[in-house]
Amino acid sequence: MNWNSWPEFFYMGGYALYVWGSFAVTAILVAGEIVMLRLHRKKALELALNTVKYGKVKNDENEA
Amino acid sequence: MINRFNKYRYASPATFYHFAGRLIPWFYGAAALFCVAGLYIGLFLAPTDFQQSEAYRIIFIHVPAAWMSMFIYVVMACWAALGLAFNTRMSFMMASALAPTGAMLTFVSLWTGALWGKPTWGAWWVWDARLTSELILFFLYLGFMALQSAIDDPRRADRAGALIALVGVVNVPIIYFSVRWWNTLHQGASVSMTKAPSMASIMLVGMLVMALAAWMYTIAAALSRARCIILERERNAQWVAQMLEADA
Numbered sequence: 001m002n003w004n005s006w007p008e009f010f011y012m013g014g015y016a017l018y019v020w021g022s023f024a025v026t027a028i029l030v031a032g033e034i035v036m037l038r039l040h041r042k043k044a045l046e047l048a049l050n051t052v053k054y055g056k057v058k059n060d061e062n063e064a
Numbered sequence: 065m066i067n068r069f070n071k072y073r074y075a076s077p078a079t080f081y082h083f084a085g086r087l088i089p090w091f092y093g094a095a096a097l098f099c100v101a102g103l104y105i106g107l108f109l110a111p112t113d114f115q116q117s118e119a120y121r122i123i124f125i126h127v128p129a130a131w132m133s134m135f136i137y138v139v140m141a142c143w144a145a146l147g148l149a150f151n152t153r154m155s156f157m158m159a160s161a162l163a164p165t166g167a168m169l170t171f172v173s174l175w176t177g178a179l180w181g182k183p184t185w186g187a188w189w190v191w192d193a194r195l196t197s198e199l200i201l202f203f204l205y206l207g208f209m210a211l212q213s214a215i216d217d218p219r220r221a222d223r224a225g226a227l228i229a230l231v232g233v234v235n236v237p238i239i240y241f242s243v244r245w246w247n248t249l250h251q252g253a254s255v256s257m258t259k260a261p262s263m264a265s266i267m268l269v270g271m272l273v274m275a276l277a278a279w280m281y282t283i284a285a286a287l288s289r290a291r292c293i294i295l296e297r298e299r300n301a302q303w304v305a306q307m308l309e310a311d312a
């Protein structure tokens with residue numbers, strides 16, 4: 001273990017802005033993408049449900 | 065057995081949709097595990113660098129993100145080529161599903177690179193061959209996504225996007241070899257197949273574990289997005305109706 005205390009860990013030898021700036025932005029972007037994917041899935045499911053309910057459902061291409 | 069193995073089976077969106085749905089939680093789980101292990105190694109076990117002090121710890125994000133940014137583009141181009149060659153819908157959908165994650169990781173590699181460049185080189189950005197070609201990669205991803213969303217007919221959007229993906233793939237070897245072909249401020253490869261890595265092994269292990277996490281995450285995200293795209297495009301198909309009615 002390299003660190004004697006948590007403040008020392010967060011201080012990162014004076015490079016806190018650069019190190020934590022990198023890690024934090026990456027974490028935010030990954031979390032953001034996961035949220036976007038959930039919204040995308042919700043929207044896609046709604047769209048498909050509405051199509052099934054109100055739209056025309058065509059037969060499988062293979063069956064035609 | 066009636067249902068004999070058929071290699072085209074997974075090219076069918078319906079089969080792919082269910083298969084991907086079962087795999088996604090495993091890939092997210094593996095990504096989380098590798099990420100926790102990699103961060104522990106990188107932030108707690110890896111020693112302070114004698115030249116760069118703690119600033120070097122950015123490597124645990126920067127290198128995996130940069131590797132993935134190039135690799136995803138190559139995979140995207142392969143799917144695009146398969147789609148153009150065999151006219152398989154699923155191939156184009158996979159190419160579209162990979163692009164946003166690729167763009168995000170390209171941005172991460174540029175962003176962490178800037179935050180690493182400032183304390184070590186004294187500049188956030190330089191027009192160095194490595195940095196410039198990575199920036200071009202970012203624009204290629206954005207161009208691919210913009211072009212696809214600008215064309216209403218999905219079949220034409222697929223073909224136009226595939227063309228960008230294929231033309232742009234020449235940029236990937238340029239990024240990779242830029243540090244050898246030109247005099248760059250960016251350092252050469254620390255890890256290569258032919259010589260021993262020029263870094264402490266615990267640092268290398270941390271970086272590789274983070275790279276595995278990035279792999280697993282990318283697969284999970286791309287499969288999730290592919291499922292959304294399938295739902296949007298196949299919403300008129302019988303199997304979607306049957307599936308949704310069975311769930312309701």
